[in-house]
Amino acid sequence: MARNLRLLGFLALIYASLSISGAAVIRPINEAHQSAALELFVPINGSFGSLEETYEALKTFQILGVEKGAEISHATCPVVVEKLGSSLSTSKDLFHALRVNSILGCQIDSRTFEDVASKLQALIKDANSLLDFHYAVGGLLYIKDQGINVILSDADGTFHSIKALSQSDGRWRYDSNSAESSTYAAGIALETIAGVVSLADRKLDQSKIGIVKNDIVKLFDSIKSYDDGTLYFDEKHVDASEYKGPLSTSASVVRGVTAFATVASGRLNIPSDKMLGLAKFFLSIGIPGSTKDLFNQIESLSCLKNNRVSIPLILSLPSTVLSLTSKDQLKVEVTTVFGSAAPPLTVSLVQAFHSDSKDTPVLENQELQFDSENTIHYLDIIPLKLDVGKYTLIFEISLHDPENVNTYATGGRTSLMSFVTGSIKIDKAEIGILESGAGGSETLQKLDLSRDSTLSLSANHLQKLRLSFQLITPLGHNFKPHQVFLKLRHETNVEHIFVMESSARQFKITLDFLGFVERFYYLSGKYKIELTVGDAAMENSFLRALGHIELDLPEPPEKAAHPPPQPVDPYLRFGPKQEISHIFRAPEKRPPKELSLAFLALTLLPFVGFLIGLMRLGVNLKGFPSSTVPAAFSMLFHAGIAAVLSLYVLFWLKLDLFTTLKALGFLGVLLVFVGHRTLSYHASTTAKLKSS
């Protein structure tokens, strides 16, 4: 069991080392994004919440080619119609409603559109913040797309108002009052200016377009880069309230720049590498976990897919692990960001470096063949004489059509990591016990490391254990794996691990037990021997039990170190805990029930005696008032005393002190009143008797 677990951990380690290198690989958008979109955007009763979220969901589905429109429009269209018809809707509401409508195509008559258009035109006149312009201009653009003739009346003025918010470094401010400039706002501003240009009744002045182009170039100077060559935009000042994060910011800029490039005449002077770096940034995110991130990623990639600046082409490896055993081909895909075919081109492997020798390339200038059926460029690796190991491959793309060179961004040389794996041959494995003195008889056994063996060796502290073997790659070279460990484990689970070093074409270890007596804590007895050989490029990595060795070590001296306590098996934590025994107070000795009842009866006896005594004294009730009112008071008086006493009984049985005192307060007042009346009546009658 334990060994299996260990083997499993070992395999997991190899897998992890493979997947780490795999994570850096950039792959185009594929079906995984579709299913992620379907999982993230889940409509509740045919609606996604706000219109903004609905638009994000619908746009993502539209780009990824997922059919969802029909079931959404049923619930969403009434909301859109209501927002467009309402006089309370802000420009933001109208903008989102028009955006959603542009995808769903709800039944809205042209009069409504015209009303909304004139409302937005009016809003533009009063607008003073960037977002106001953005929503109003964006809304007008969507109305124009519906076939309504919309012309921005004062395009020049609007352009100036927006441009007035720009800063010298290409960033924009949200409004004239705010001091901070923002990259995110720059993206919005560019998108809005693009809208103004396409809504204008006549062509805007070329010099104005030129100024904005300069702004964009300045903005791209502030682009930031990660180590893997991906580029992104981020805010210069991280302000907690308006900070959006690199993904939102980059998406905003890409949206703005591509929209502007579409409407502006002439080319934008942006290096194609930067567009490719941005595309790689969005792709390197993989599959985002939130709806907003997924929308930003997919929408900006769709902007990049058809932009007029330069269309990024992504070079990727479908598989980064190439097995020599199964004669894999080195396959390379060149596609757009959404995985569609690239124009005719040739891919060549410019250089390939082995991870051990980073300066001298093992391969140079290999042209890949093109499989037009699968649109894959491939290269057979067997004739290349590539040995197992980790390689850095450097590719270059050359487009066939020289006209395409300006349209597409290939990014010059692309460097990718790849593993070449193969089966390693294990040779000349020998194990044996050597005598310590020179010229001892060498009795080395042959060992088959392709399966577990059950050796049985014995040695004392004057002898040595020797193990040696060779590892040979498929091409006949020596192979040096990452991990070669020999492990000796005593019956008491005390483990000793030795790293085996390679020397002169073979791995060899000689354990002189005399030097290890102290390290072995003088523990004689049976030691299990295990050998671990593992490498990411070795297809037959193994963990073998070789058998055991019976060690006879000298008695420990008095001051010898004790073996360290073995770690507790982690699975014991899930086992049953030790039972907890509670100590309770012993119950008090109680008398038998009959005795207590007898005494209860006995305590009642004096009361009987008291009654008998009263009768013998001739007590009577003649003093009880005869007339009605005093009699009533007298009776009330006695009833009051009885009530108080029974309240005490209730207090004893179940009430608490506060309830009792509250009730006693009322009863007491009553009793005092009634008692006073009764007793004063008695006193007056006695006084009368006396006087008479």
Next chain:
Amino acid sequence: MHPLGLYLTSFSYQEIEKKLRMAKSTSSDAQMLIRSLRTAYAATPTNLKIIDLYVVYAIVTAVIQVVYMGVVGSFPFNSFLSGVLSCVGTAVLAVCLRIQVNKENKEFKDLPPERAYADFILCNLVLHLVIMNFLG
């Protein structure tokens, strides 16, 4: 016979005789005493007799509880204390009532017995509220 011995003898005779007489008179004295006590007590007003009866009743009940405690042990000690103190307390209050009601006591001549009785009732109610609280 030695004169001193005679004297001694006669003395001892006298002593014995005297003792015999004394013994006889003690028992008759006790009888007389009790009789005079009873006759004197018969003259006590009835309402005082009732109070005396009540005091005796309370004390006897307390004694029974103490006996029970001696037989069984004092485990619910607060209950035992409550029971005994309830009886003793009410007996003490009854004695106070008797002192105030007695006409012979000149000290309380101005105090009407109704007022004393009201005091008795009030004190008993307070006493038993405490007792009930302590009973547990």
